[in-house]
Amino acid sequence: MAENKSAVAQFSAMMKDLVAILRDTVIFLIFMLLLFAPGIINERLTAAGFTKGNIAGFEWQAQIQSAAETTRTAGQTIEQATENYDQLIERINELEKQVNDPGVQRELSAINSVAKDSRSELASADQAIKRSLVVQQQLTTQFAPQLLEETGWIYVGKINEEKSSWLAGSPTTITKTELPIEAGQVVTIRDDVYLRADGASNARASAPVQSVVKVGQRVEVLEVEFSHARSGGWFVWLKVVRRD
Structure with a gap:
């Protein structure tokens, strides 16, 4: 009887060791997949209905896609407001040149100053939005790099009426590049820039x-x-594809 108990105990211990080895092997394989094919892991788990989990200490969360969408929407709203302020400031500048009354000129100058301050605050908020979106993209692409858009439109700056030279302050989002810019050319980003979908x-x-x-x-x-541009010259947009 004692011999039977000893045999059962030995079998039980052997099975526990086998289970432990299998568990460690599975964890190791999952760890390797997380390193080299995180998108596959995330795709399979999300398809199975899981949106958040923790494997071997690595937490992923599919909901970050929703957060990124909210951030993109906020960025687009700020960009539109910034464009509106640019148009307002441009219009005020035109009015200042047309008005001769000193009192009206002072009022316009004051309004212009407030508009420029607001525009500056929007620019700061826009940079914060872009940095946040970059971080969200990095987190997302650890598990699903295929979700990151590779192709789209970027704004790069303003050129003169003849399209022969950049205007002051341009290009704004790419390093100094000789004109004309042509298809097939590779340029380097010098300031975080939104990649936009096709549109009008x-x-x-x-x-x-x-x-x-x-x-x-x-x-x-x-x-x-x-x-x-209303004030003369041309805004330059490029349709691009990421190269690194």
Whole structure:
């Protein structure tokens, strides 16, 4: 009888060791997949109905996609408000040149100053939105890099009426690049810039924000497009694809 109990105990211990080995092997395999194919893990778990989990200490959360969408919407709203302020400031500048009454000029100057301050605050908020979206993109692409948009439109700056030279302060989002810019050319991003979806050719700034192309990344130009500015010159938009 004692021999039977000893045999059962030995079998039980052997099974426990076997289970432990299998568990460690599975954890190791999952760990390797998390390192080299995180998108597959996330895709399978999300398809199975899981949106949050913790495996071997690594937490992922599919809901970050929803957070990123909220951030993109906020960024688009701020960009539109910034564009409106630019147009307002431009209009006030035109009015200041047309008005001769000193009192009216002072009032316009005061309004212009307030508009510029507000525009500056929006620019700061916009940079914070872009940094937040970059972080969210990095977290998302650890598990599903295929979700990151690779192609879209970016704004790069303003050129003169003849399209022969950049105006002061441009290009704003890419490193200094000789004109004309042509399809197939690779340029480097110098300031975080929104990558926008396709939309109306005369309303690129209103197209949905897809993601952010961050400082230092390179993109290949697919198309070049110009939209005329009220004050003269042209706004330059590029359709690009990420290269790194």
